[in-house]
Amino acid sequence: MSVVDMFTVVADPTRRALLDLLSAGERSAGELVIAMPRLTQPAVSRHLRVLREAGLVVVRPDGQRRVYALHAEGLVEIDEWIARYRRYWPRHLSALEEHLERRNDKKGPT
Amino acid sequence: MSVVDMFTVVADPTRRALLDLLSAGERSAGELVIAMPRLTQPAVSRHLRVLREAGLVVVRPDGQRRVYALHAEGLVEIDEWIARYRRYWPRHLSALEEHLERRNDKKGPT
């Protein structure tokens, strides 16, 4: 676990919504606030802070606004956790994909 | 989201620890309690209940004991969420794997 628990960060539906928004492209803080009508500006700003500190988003100043962009690499942590369980659910993968997966297993953890 | 939010279920470190234990094989409730020395029996039992209701574990009675087994299919939900972001992190995949991934994209969601 890092400083902030990635699972906890992502467990919040609002934050997942923000990530989903950003997956469609960059958005300024203001646009994100507008996109989240049930939340006030400080609330959105706090969520963005959490995402920032988790490394899931990056900010770029653009004039007087701050443009947020997705930085999904942080999700690798969760992906790797999940990966250990993928073998347990029924195969909907092709034999080739299974092979690749098994080959990846041999690489061992990062 | 289902009845219980899978992200929330998995966000708890104790529950992840239980899942990890079960990924090594079946365990009776008692064995799990012993494996979690910092928790009391009711506490472990409550976590197992959450995992059960989330569909992440299954129970099988065995005499006077209850044997738990991993039922990782429920994690597909998280896996599918993550899948939408995988394209955003730098490739450590081979071209072949990229191809497979793109092909899977076209299949659309389950």
Added chain:
DNA sequence: CGAAGATATCCGCTTGCGTTTATATACACC
């Protein structure tokens, strides 16, 4: 009966989320 577990209560504590209000920056434009 005794052991294994699940459940139920009650309690205390902490944490997280959201609001409101106010302030602090930083830039933009005149």
Added chain:
DNA sequence: GGTGTATATAAACGCAAGCGGATATCTTCG
């Protein structure tokens, strides 16, 4: 420089939820 806009932050507050402990009880099986 002054003013306005965009954001971040801070502080105080209420509220709900989650976790864990302790304890007791119930069921089931041996």
